[in-house]
Amino acid sequence: xxxxxxxxxALNMVLHSKIRSWLTILGIVIGVAxxxxxxxLGQSLQQDINSQLGALGGDLVTIRAGASRASGxxxxxxxxxxxxxxxxxxxxxxxxxxxxxxxxxxxxxDIKLIETEISGRADVYYVAEKGxxxxxxxxxxxxxxxxxxxxxxGRMLGPADTNVIVVGGRFASSFxxxxxxxxxxxxxxxxxxxxxxxxxxxxxxxYMPIDSAYETLEDKTKGVYDSIIIKVKNEDELDTAVExxxxxxxxxxxxxxAKPDFSLTSNKERQxxxxxxxxxxxxxxxxxxxxxxxxxxxxxxxxMFTSVLEKTKEIGIMKxxxxxxxxxxxxxxxxxxxxxxxxxxxxxxxxxxxSGFLPSLMxxxxxxxxRLSGGVISIQTVFIALFISIMIGVISGVVPAYQASRLRxxxxxxxx
Amino acid sequence: MAKAIKKPAQRQVLLHLEDVWKVYQMGEVEVAAxxxxxxxxxxxxxxxIIGASGSGKSTMMNLIGCLDMPSKGxxxxxxxxxxxxxxSNLASLRGITIGFIFxxxxxxxxxxxxxxxxLPLEFQEMDDKAAHERARYIxxxxxxxxxxxxxxxxxxxxxxxRVSIARxxxxxxxxxxxxxxxxxxxxVTGREILETLHRLWKExxxxxxxxxHDLNLAQYAHTTIELKDGxxxxxxxxxxx
Ligand SMILES: Nc1ncnc2c1ncn2[C@@H]1O[C@H](COP(=O)(O)OP(=O)(O)OP(=O)(O)O)[C@@H](O)[C@H]1O
Ligand SMILES: [Mg+2]
Numbered sequence: 018x019x020x021x022x023x024x025x026x027a028l029n030m031v032l033h034s035k036i037r038s039w040l041t042i043l044g045i046v047i048g049v050a051x052x053x054x055x056x057x058l059g060q061s062l063q064q065d066i067n068s069q070l071g072a073l074g075g076d077l078v079t080i081r082a083g084a085s086r087a088s089g090x091x092x093x094x095x096x097x098x099x100x101x102x103x104x105x106x107x108x109x110x111x112x113x114x115x116x117x118x119x120x121x122x123x124x125x126x127d128i129k130l131i132e133t134e135i136s137g138r139a140d141v142y143y144v145a146e147k148g149x150x151x152x153x154x155x156x157x158x159x160x161x162x163x164x165x166x167x168x169x170x171g172r173m174l175g176p177a178d179t180n181v182i183v184v185g186g187r188f189a190s191s192f193x194x195x196x197x198x199x200x201x202x203x204x205x206x207x208x209x210x211x212x213x214x215x216x217x218x219x220x221x222x223x224y225m226p227i228d229s230a231y232e233t234l235e236d237k238t239k240g241v242y243d244s245i246i247i248k249v250k251n252e253d254e255l256d257t258a259v260e261x262x263x264x265x266x267x268x269x270x271x272x273x274x275a276k277p278d279f280s281l282t283s284n285k286e287r288q289x290x291x292x293x294x295x296x297x298x299x300x301x302x303x304x305x306x307x308x309x310x311x312x313x314x315x316x317x318x319x320x321m322f323t324s325v326l327e328k329t330k331e332i333g334i335m336k337x338x339x340x341x342x343x344x345x346x347x348x349x350x351x352x353x354x355x356x357x358x359x360x361x362x363x364x365x366x367x368x369x370x371x372s373g374f375l376p377s378l379m380x381x382x383x384x385x386x387x388r389l390s391g392g393v394i395s396i397q398t399v400f401i402a403l404f405i406s407i408m409i410g411v412i413s414g415v416v417p418a419y420q421a422s423r424l425r426x427x428x429x430x431x432x433x
Numbered sequence: 434m435a436k437a438i439k440k441p442a443q444r445q446v447l448l449h450l451e452d453v454w455k456v457y458q459m460g461e462v463e464v465a466a467x468x469x470x471x472x473x474x475x476x477x478x479x480x481x482i483i484g485a486s487g488s489g490k491s492t493m494m495n496l497i498g499c500l501d502m503p504s505k506g507x508x509x510x511x512x513x514x515x516x517x518x519x520x521s522n523l524a525s526l527r528g529i530t531i532g533f534i535f536x537x538x539x540x541x542x543x544x545x546x547x548x549x550x551x552l553p554l555e556f557q558e559m560d561d562k563a564a565h566e567r568a569r570y571i572x573x574x575x576x577x578x579x580x581x582x583x584x585x586x587x588x589x590x591x592x593x594x595r596v597s598i599a600r601x602x603x604x605x606x607x608x609x610x611x612x613x614x615x616x617x618x619x620x621v622t623g624r625e626i627l628e629t630l631h632r633l634w635k636e637x638x639x640x641x642x643x644x645x646h647d648l649n650l651a652q653y654a655h656t657t658i659e660l661k662d663g664x665x666x667x668x669x670x671x672x673x674x
Binding site: 022335337338339341342425426 | 495498500501520521524525527528529533535539540541543544552553555556557558600601604
């Protein structure tokens with residue numbers, strides 16, 4: 018029998034199969050869904066890590082006033098939330114970062130650049146609209162060297178700039194109902210600023226020279242910084258650099274290692290934490306996938322054995338009218354492969370949905386995975402998943418199909 | 434009772450059974466269904482195999498149809514010892530040389546009349562166009578051209594049996610084997626089926642071997658073989674009309 022004919026008969030068999038046998042593909046569906054979700058997450062995680070290492074820089078260390086919040090990585094709402102927290106601690110006027118700290122840091126050899134920032138929220142007016150967003154005052158002499166953001170349009174802040182701002186990509190495109198472009202004026206607080214650059218990112222933040230920010234943001238004391246950003250000379254020796262920075266600041270701020278009044282965070286550290294969480298999640302999902310696929314394989318084998326039993330008479334008929342063993346084998350193997358294929362397709366669909374939901378399920382909106390773009394499924398993943406499911410179908414179908422092909426025509430015909 | 438087989442016009446042995454035994458193992462007990470059957474069947478003959486229930490008729494048919502192998506003895510189909518054939522050769526033999534008609538029709542329930550008739554040709558990898566034409570022609574021949582796309586469940590017993598006859602004829606086999614083809618039909622329909630078989634025998638020159646309980650239906654045959662307890666006790670031939 019020609020291949021496409023065998024395929025046609027196998028398909029026919031699948032289409033006429035009972036609902037009961039459809040249930041057994043559930044294992045394959047779950048298994049493949051898990052596989053797809055894992056691969057998709059793995060891929061978007063890799064993208065995320067790459068973009069962070071490349072863009073956000075593994076060589077940056079951020080210093081903030083106040084003791085380290087152990088759960089800062091998990092809790093809080095990212096940058097804005099943390100800044101809010103610092104603002105309140107700064108207002109206590111006891112624990113702050115200022116020129117003394119910068120001075121102290123200048124003595125650390127591992128440091129390449131030091132940048133100081135303040136940030137807070139402010140109202141922004143454009144034409145007749147009003148909105149509130151994060152304003153970051155940056156040391157414009159250093160910022161353009163240290164920031165991981167790239168300019169999409171216009172230019173960075175220059176050393177001599179005043180009353181100009183650089184805005185995030187989303188601020189330009191969709192913060193107001195109309196797009197905001199280069200050289201347009203927005204009012205922040207009570208002062209007018211000109212946009213000189215638009216960043217290539219998804220933020221709605223505004224960056225301005227730190228001196229302008231002191232005047233624009235309320236509750237800010239000149240000379241007090243919300244954060245000090247440090248770029249180390251050698252990314253590979255980040256850990257030693259962090260240690261040296263810690264030592265230096267402890268001495269200059271007269272605190273002990275047990276009770277620090279400042280905190281250091283590095284991007285690398287965040288990435289490591291994120292990788293750790295993801296890898297434990299990945300192994301969890303892998304375990305689910307493996308078990309589900311195994312259950313799925315057993316399910317298909319079971320369906321196939323039942324199907325061979327139910328079709329014994331038909332096998333006898335086919336043999337009586339000229340079917341070779343090979344024909345029967347082909348039909349049943351293709352049937353199993355098709356069951357696997359269908360399970361795979363359903364699994365991929367569920368997997369895509371799952372990978373879309375998983376990041377928010379695992380960490381909430383601010384969780385470690387919230388920034389991962391779920392639902393990114395590559396063609397490769399789809400093919401791998403389909404291949405796995407078809408192979409599982411075939412492997413679990415081999416024994417039943419062989420059994421079917423070896424049935425003796427008389428015995429099969431007598432079967433009722 | 435004429436035991437000697439009268440020579441037909443062109444005498445040619447199509448099938449030859451030589452001291453054929455079939456012993457079934459039932460646990461400890463051995464049941465001999467056929468006990469040394471020797472017979473020759475001529476090409477173009479219409480043979481009825483009769484005998485009481487359990488006399489070994491179906492067993493003999495299964496052996497002739499290469500669905501089963503004898504425990505002892507030899508079967509020659511067109512002078513070929515079928516025990517020497519490979520599985521794949523036997524399959525071709527069943528597909529091309531032999532056409533089966535069963536008591537219970539044995540159609541594939543999920544396939545239409547047309548698809549059922551087409552199936553043997555698909556196993557022989559016949560070209561689609563030719564196969565479709567052939568299947569349509571044969572369905573027309575058995576008078577079912579208007580039921581082509583009906584499922585077996587949508588057909589009467591007689592119609593199903595005619596689909597099954599069409600299927601047995603589609604690959605133009607030399608031998609048609611029918612094990613109680615009218616067993617599940619009422620006598621009028623049964624007679625119609627027999628008329629169809631008889632016409633095929635007359636017009637197409639097929640060799641037909643049929644098992645039947647019904648001595649009236651056995652009248653259609655040219656040669657009658659009577660079995661009792663696994664042995665041939667009588668072979669008779671009707672005088673030519
Ligand atoms: N597969 C089998 N296993 C064991 N015994 C069998 C088997 N097939 C047939 N027999 C026995 O062989 C004998 C002949 O059976 P067979 O089916 O050939 O009879 P039959 O003449 O066709 O009867 P019927 O008219 O009832 O169809 C019976 O005694 C039967 O019990
Ligand atoms: Mg019988």
